[in-house]
Amino acid sequence: MQDILERISDPEGSLAVLDPATGKTIAHVRTYAKGEVAGIIRQADEARGEWAARTAKERANLLRAWFNLITERKEALAQLMTAECGKPIAEARGEIAYGAAFVEWFAEEGKRAYGETIPTFASGKRLLTIKQPVGTCAAITPWNFPMAMITRKVGPALAAGCAIVVKPAEATPLSALALEHLAREAGIPAALFRVVPTNDPADVGRLFCSDPLIRKLSFTGSTAVGKILMEQAAQNVIKLSLELGGNAPFIVFDDADVDQAVEGALASKYRNSGQTCVCANRFLVQAGIHDAFVERLTKRVAELKVAPGVEEDSKIGPLINASGLGKAESLVRSALDAGAVARTGGARSPVGDNFYQPTVLTGVTADMEIAAAEIFGPVAPVIRFETEEEAIRVANGTPYGLAAYFYSRDLARAWRVMEALEFGMVAVNDGILSTEVAPFGGIKQSGLGREGSRHGLDEYLELKYCLIGGIDR
Numbered sequence: 001m002q003d004i005l006e007r008i009s010d011p012e013g014s015l016a017v018l019d020p021a022t023g024k025t026i027a028h029v030r031t032y033a034k035g036e037v038a039g040i041i042r043q044a045d046e047a048r049g050e051w052a053a054r055t056a057k058e059r060a061n062l063l064r065a066w067f068n069l070i071t072e073r074k075e076a077l078a079q080l081m082t083a084e085c086g087k088p089i090a091e092a093r094g095e096i097a098y099g100a101a102f103v104e105w106f107a108e109e110g111k112r113a114y115g116e117t118i119p120t121f122a123s124g125k126r127l128l129t130i131k132q133p134v135g136t137c138a139a140i141t142p143w144n145f146p147m148a149m150i151t152r153k154v155g156p157a158l159a160a161g162c163a164i165v166v167k168p169a170e171a172t173p174l175s176a177l178a179l180e181h182l183a184r185e186a187g188i189p190a191a192l193f194r195v196v197p198t199n200d201p202a203d204v205g206r207l208f209c210s211d212p213l214i215r216k217l218s219f220t221g222s223t224a225v226g227k228i229l230m231e232q233a234a235q236n237v238i239k240l241s242l243e244l245g246g247n248a249p250f251i252v253f254d255d256a257d258v259d260q261a262v263e264g265a266l267a268s269k270y271r272n273s274g275q276t277c278v279c280a281n282r283f284l285v286q287a288g289i290h291d292a293f294v295e296r297l298t299k300r301v302a303e304l305k306v307a308p309g310v311e312e313d314s315k316i317g318p319l320i321n322a323s324g325l326g327k328a329e330s331l332v333r334s335a336l337d338a339g340a341v342a343r344t345g346g347a348r349s350p351v352g353d354n355f356y357q358p359t360v361l362t363g364v365t366a367d368m369e370i371a372a373a374e375i376f377g378p379v380a381p382v383i384r385f386e387t388e389e390e391a392i393r394v395a396n397g398t399p400y401g402l403a404a405y406f407y408s409r410d411l412a413r414a415w416r417v418m419e420a421l422e423f424g425m426v427a428v429n430d431g432i433l434s435t436e437v438a439p440f441g442g443i444k445q446s447g448l449g450r451e452g453s454r455h456g457l458d459e460y461l462e463l464k465y466c467l468i469g470g471i472d473r
């Protein structure tokens with residue numbers, strides 16, 4: 001890790017990167033003011049024509065070289081990630097593989113940006129569509145997946161023939177800078193993918209929306225910030241991809257396999273200490289299976305080891321900062337005050353300042369604050385329900401629509417509920433649905449557009465309709 005850190009950090013830089021497990025400074029990085037970012041956007045825009053003119057295969061070869069370097073440096077990148085975001089090291093390794101997979105996938109997918117021919121409406125005319133790169137793009141990425149949320153945007157942008165400028169989260173610029181460094185080593189022209197850490201994220205966000213050279217913005221983060229960007233992006237009518245907040249229901253029906261449901265619950269809820277947009281946020285458990293599910297879940301959750309992410313057996317690392325911890329703490333307190341019961345956890349952990357105990361709460365009701373807010377912490381609130389209709393009503397009773405999970409062994413119910421849930425992604429009898437091959441994204445206030453899969457490439461392509469007239473027989 002040390003050699004990469006030396007290349008990407010700058011002792012004189014004004015942004016200090018802290019280890020959330022210890023509060024200590026790991027490194028400083030150089031920051032970019034709005035004017036400098038504007039210059040970088042201009043360089044990106046100048047470079048993109050030559051890049052777009054290359055064949056998809058030429059672009060794919062460079063993306064593949066980048067993928068290989070990320071994979072070769074997997075351990076160093078994982079350590080860097082754990083150091084800056086606190087994620088348990090096993091999960092950080094998982095994220096490097098997950099993030100690299102987007103580069104590999106889009107390297108291939110870029111070769112399949114097919115247009116179409118359309119049966120004509122008039123004998124002297126021919127109609128077709130072609131797909132072309134959107135142009136110069138910008139991305140704003142979060143701290144909870146410091147790498148995969150970048151490759152999920154940069155992979156398709158570069159594969160499509162675009163240039164892209166990325167503002168990483170202030171808390172986690174190191175993984176982003178390491179990715180940029182490896183992209184250069186792989187031979188990807190420097191101006192095409194730039195990372196611009198900043199101390200002034202609002203200003204840079206405004207620039208991304210107002211600079212006439214930017215044709216697309218992709219943002220992963222909160223719904224509140226997504227709404228501001230959407231308003232700002234309206235001035236230039238730029239293309240938007242927004243991956244925003246969630247409030248994922250995890251429904252366990254009476255006919256579920258309780259052991260499978262508990263395994264799925266652990267994977268979905270406690271991944272990254274509960275800090276993902278797709279983490280189960282509310283457990284809706286039918287009355288007949290409620291006690292058995294809660295008992296097994298509680299036992300397993302109480303066994304999860306809380307420790308700094310660098311420890312090999314850490315399962316729950318620190319939350320990102322004091323404000324993340326304060327939010328989880330206050331939501332649990334308000335649930336307990338309203339009558340919920342902590343079956344395990346329910347308080348800060350003595351391991352360190354930003355650590356919270358993995359928690360299971362029962363007696364939660366749909367009207368409590370904890371059932372409406374995105375917790376972003378290792379807390380599982382359990383709501384008891386009686387009927388399928390009630391579960392669907394409660395599950396859909398949120399302005400968010402990102403991910404939903406449910407467990408049932410009844411095939412008819414599985415279809416019914418899958419169709420009835422108003423979410424962009426639904427997992428049946430599984431707790432994890434993220435993969436580069438499937439479209440990730442939400443509906444309602446969870447966002448716009450899809451990332452990953454063949455649909456993720458389309459977000460960086462414009463569809464052009466062409467008509468050729470004067471074709472006389």
Ligand code: SIN
Nearest residue numbers: 145220276277278434
């Ligand atoms: C997120 O939390 O924004 C992304 C989670 C994932 O890709 O699984």
